Amino acid sequence: MDPITIFIVATLMMLANGGVLGLMHKDLPVSLQPCAETWRIATLLLAGSAVLYAVQYELPLGLVSPMANGMVMLGCTGYWRALRQFDGAPDRWWMWLPALAGIGGVLWFAGVQPDTPSRILLLSGVVAFVLMAGTLQLVRGGTGERARSRKALAGLFFLVGLFVLFRAGYFLVRKVGPSFDITGEGAWINTASPLVTALLPVVGTTAFLFMCSQRIGRQWELAAATDYLTGLANRRTLLAEGESRFATARRGGAHLALALVDVDHFKAINDGHGHEVGDKALQHVARQLQATARGLDFVARHGGEEFVVLLDLGQHGDAQAAGERLRLAVAGTPFTADGASLTITISAGVALQADGDTTLDQLLRRADEALYAAKRSGRNRVELAGG
Ligand SMILES: Nc1nc2c(ncn2[C@@H]2O[C@H](COP(=O)(O)OP(=O)(O)OP(=O)(O)O)[C@@H](O)[C@H]2O)c(=O)[nH]1
Missing domain, CATH: 1.20.1070 (Rhopdopsin 7-helix transmembrane proteins)
Incomplete structure (x- = not known):
């Protein structure tokens, strides 16, 4: 050519x-x-x-x-x-x-x-x-x-x-x-x-x-x-990760622990300061949870103003103490947005995988009951679920 x-x-x-x-x-x-x-x-x-x-x-x-x-x-x-x-x-x-x-x-x-x-x-x-x-x-x-x-x-x-x-x-x-x-x-x-x-x-x-x-x-x-607002893992990823950890723990005779976290009086933040400040408050809480995460802790947004942390407790970890660490991190870090300075608190229900648990859902349900108890007892609290 x-x-x-x-x-x-x-x-x-x-x-x-x-x-x-x-x-x-x-x-x-x-x-x-x-x-x-x-x-x-x-x-x-x-x-x-x-x-x-x-x-x-x-x-x-x-x-x-x-x-x-x-x-x-x-x-x-x-x-x-x-x-x-x-x-x-x-x-x-x-x-x-x-x-x-x-x-x-x-x-x-x-x-x-x-x-x-x-x-x-x-x-x-x-x-x-x-x-x-x-x-x-x-x-x-x-x-x-x-x-x-x-x-x-x-x-x-x-x-x-x-x-x-x-x-x-x-x-x-x-x-x-x-x-x-x-x-x-x-x-x-x-x-x-x-x-x-x-x-x-x-x-x-x-x-x-x-x-x-x-x-x-x-x-x-x-x-x-990922969750578009906070950048954390979303519910879909949480369930996949949680089920995999749950199955691994069950096979190895270990116990998975998780904390179900809910922002206290969040509706009041939305109503009093607007939805945008509400969004920023959620991002703030997500950052505190993520910053407090240790080892293989896995933080996810469960939906709305609810988060889940799959806890990596190590050999002799204390689930209640891990929940407390999360609570103190949020309560101890002031949040300011658009001229508003607020103290945000969270309540958490912590549950440990029991020998009788066959699904992750059972663990989540017990964490939810513990969270409900924490709310009823005045909020800004961590409750450990019964086995
Ligand atoms: N800004 C914002 N608000 C949200 C989002 N998702 C859910 N919400 C709001 O979160 C609020 C949750 O309110 P409630 O379930 O009554 O709970 P609460 O006010 O936190 O009260 P307690 O949980 O009982 O302490 C509702 O007003 C929802 O509209 C979001 O992505 N952004």
């Missing part, structure tokens, strides 16, 4: 991939839309540069080269920016400096003082730098995100960056003259160049879309497992 045909095929593939990204754009979560938009524009810039290379004989060469080179540099910087946006890194104006300096340089070496080797070297330097920066972003960014698509994209950025450097070295060694034509047939590098550079907008876009879909999957999993 001659280089011009390759440029045309590559352009069509880039446009198709950019188009798919455009169609998907509105279906992506709002948090991913900016990076997808940037990636799409970058892909269109690279497609535009491939078009220019393909039709360069129809236009003045002194115009085509700097325009196409500029689009490549801006497109690659766009990819780098998209990766930073994906990771939530702030936009930085200096990211565009290499591309802008490169555009100035290629204009100079194309129009003012024609020098093809210097132009190629400058273009390659900028593109390789930006691609390596993108590689670093993929390797270092994305806290905890180590999806395979991310590794694949990092490998792709790195390989294309290496190829760009190799290509620059090859042209320098071969002493490229001012009449050099990147679409000229015969030189294998002219066939390889559009093929390798098309990898980013074509294969890279697919990897980027996989990264997005894996991020969405993780977000869904997290949303399904």
